[in-house]
Amino acid sequence: MTFSQFPTDLASVGSYDWPRAPATSSLKEGYRRLREKLRVLDDRNADLLPDDLERLSGSMIPDALWSSLRAYQFERLDKVYLEWARREEGPHTVCAFVMMPSVPRHFLADWAADRGLDLVDAAAVPTGGAALIVPDISSLVRRSLEGRAAMRSYLAELDGASRNVLLGMSSWTWTYLAQTSAIETVVSDARCFAPFGDKALAELLRAHIGDRVLKSADSGKGILAEDDEGAPKDRYLKTLAARAYGCPWAAMRLLDAAVNQEVDANGDATELPEDADHDDTGDDHEDAATWLQDPAVPKLPSRIERIGRFVLHALLIHGPLTAKELGMVLPMTLPVGIGSALERVGLIKIEDGKILVRESAYPHVRRILSEAGLPLDQI
Amino acid sequence: MDTENYDLTKLFNDVSGWTFAQVGAIILLCLLVYHVLRYVVPRVAEKLPARFRLLVLNLIPLARVTLFAVAVVLIIPLVFNVTLKNFILVLGTVGVALGFAIKDWATSAVAGIVAIFERPYRSGDWIRVGDDYGEVIDIHTRSVKLRTADDDVVTIPHSRIWSENIASANDGSKTLMCVAEFMVAPDRQTDGIIDILTDVAHTSPYLDWARPVQVIMKNEIYATRVRLKAYPFELRDQFNFTTDLTMRGRDALINADIRIVATPDFGPEG
Incomplete structure (x- = not known):
């Protein structure tokens, strides 16, 4: 499967072109959120939505879409790193691959394992020929005096490495290290996935769920209909790309969360007939459309709003942490049950005793931190 | 004498009960709008993204001046017969009144208007x-x-x-410099102090990463004064930030065998 609208290269860190929502969408969204915060907006139902709708309990996104996206991004990594990673002779360099926290966990590790490359999780550079892949150094970064001393030693070791090293890390870890350590002098090249704009998202959706008529509850129009220049006519996908910060995984999860399916009299979701004839205008199949209406965004409970932001910020920089580790990187006493409270809101999850930000909630978490003025990731 | 009586009569319009009602209504309306703004704007500002908070808060003094000007412009034609001669007469009278009776209030009020435009301070500063x-x-x-x-x-x-x-301290921006001070014994090597304190700042969750962290030392009579300067990302966290820097900085220096001087009292900073 070929995708003409997908970004063909990785982006250099520092030149990431953050997708922007249309100004009217941003203003409208800002106004709506303000009304929500002031508690003057209770009913989010749009006038354009038909009455008999229900939110899908399962996912609308087929596995094939995720597989195809993964394969495509693996190829982007191959293009830049594979030959370099298999090279044994010098000169040896240290590169960084920076990912948003909404990229699936272990993505770089999966790619490296799939390509048969050397992987290591510890802060050490064992001798070897070909490149060493450190899939996520976030777990090695600790905001403590000991953690900083350890990171300095690790960077010194990397500086004298006798093999190529690829460091994987989250965009937050990268930004923290770039602002407060010498990582940029050790790393010769830092890249990240290029942003997916509205055209790329439209192409991805058409390839995998093009048989559905997706309509925006905001405008009432089909979101995949194109104008003469091949760009989506409706602003939904442009806004979606901006809300997902250009990360296709985040965009698909946001879209999936926005799905409202029409139900028939038996309460079952209406399926499109197999031989349904349709075009991309979204004007046909009026009765079988899948409507996209963004659900209410999660909010931090007011009692833990401030401390909750610090917890989320720490989790983005350090990756998954136990409650004890979390207490060590924050100087304030954490209220009992803060992990459970944040989990109930849907922003984090607890796996094997470690607290981590939900990949699907990352766009909301970044927005919460941005609105509170905390230092953000910069790529 | 007749001429004087004539001029004074022409200074004012025919003031009836209805005129007083109109003037009262204008004043009440302006006061109402002002108080509603004073109640609503800070609450809305708290809900807005942090970068907009100071901007929105500063709408209140601007609104006050605007409402005052609107009230004056609406009331004067109702009460006074606005001509150049009357204008000069009223100006002179008001000038005398301001000069003697409410001089201090008027000075502060004028300074308040200057402050709105010159902005030596703004709401939230x-x-x-x-x-x-x-x-x-x-x-x-x-x-x-x-x-x-x-x-x-x-x-x-x-x-x-x-x-x-x-x-x-912040001049309208969303952050300000915080300083944590330490007095260390002057008879020891100062190696490592800068690195230790820089690390202390870099590990604080209150830190604004994009701003520089500085450590400044100065010899005093009985000690070396060490000042750790850094910026929090949020103005309101300045005291938490300074406390965090002071607590962890002091502990880190002690752990590194750097002696903190406790007595005598060194007096005000130089």
Whole structure:
């Protein structure tokens, strides 16, 4: 499967072109959120939505879409790193691959394992020929005096490495290290996935769920209909790309969360007939459309709003942490049950005793931190 | 004599009960709008993204001046017969009244208008006037209100901008410099102090990463004064930030065998 609208290269860190929502969408969204915060907006139902709708309990996104996206991004990594990673002779360099926290966990590790490359999780550079892949150094970064001393030693070791090293890390870890350590002098090249704009998202959706008529509850129009220049006519996908910060995984999860399916009299979701004839205008199949209406965004409970932001910020920089580790990187006493409270809101999850930000909630978490003025990731 | 009576009569329009009602309604309406704004704007500002908070808070003093001007423009033609001659006459009378009766109030009010445009302080700023340091929580016609770190509210007349220096810690920006001070024994090597304290700042969750961290040393008579300077990302965290830097900085220095000098009292900083 070929995708003409997908970004063909990785982006250099520092030149990431953050997708922007249309100004009217941003203003409208800002106004709506303000009304929500002031508690003057209770009913989010749009006038354009038909009455008999229900939110899908399962996912609308087929596995094939995720597989195809993964394969495509693996190829982007191959293009830049594979030959370099298999090279044994010098000169040896240290590169960084920076990912948003909404990229699936272990993505770089999966790619490296799939390509048969050397992987290591510890802060050490064992001798070897070909490149060493450190899939996520976030777990090695600790905001403590000991953690900083350890990171300095690790960077010194990397500086004298006798093999190529690829460091994987989250965009937050990268930004923290770039602002407060010498990582940029050790790393010769830092890249990240290029942003997916509205055209790329439209192409991805058409390839995998093009048989559905997706309509925006905001405008009432089909979101995949194109104008003469091949760009989506409706602003939904442009806004979606901006809300997902250009990360296709985040965009698909946001879209999936926005799905409202029409139900028939038996309460079952209406399926499109197999031989349904349709075009991309979204004007046909009026009765079988899948409507996209963004659900209410999660909010931090007011009692833990401030401390909750610090917890989320720490989790983005350090990756998954136990409650004890979390207490060590924050100087304030954490209220009992803060992990459970944040989990109930849907922003984090607890796996094997470690607290981590939900990949699907990352766009909301970044927005919460941005609105509170905390230092953000910069790529 | 007749001429004088004629001029005075022409100074005012025919003022009836209805005129008083109109004037009262204008004043009440302007006051109402102003108080509604004073109630609503700070609450809305708290809900907005942090970068917009100070901007929105500063709409209140602007709105006050605007409403005052609107009220004056609406009321004067109702009461006065506006001609050049009358205007000069009224101006002279008002000038005398302001000069003698409400001089201090008028000075502060004029300074308040100057402050709105010159902006030595804005709502949300952290300023020092004399011995008082606090956040500007309200700017009235005559005075500015500060809330200090001890939660005292201090009312300071605007007229002090004519004669005193106003130190603004953030000058409208969303952050300000915080300083943690340490007095270390002067008879030891200072190796490592800068690195230790820089690390302390870099590990604080309150830190604004994009701003520089600095460590400054200065020899005093009995000790070396070490000042750790850094910026929090949020103005209101300045005391938490300074406390965090001080606590962890002191512990880190002690752990590194750097002796903190406790006595004698060194007096005010140089």
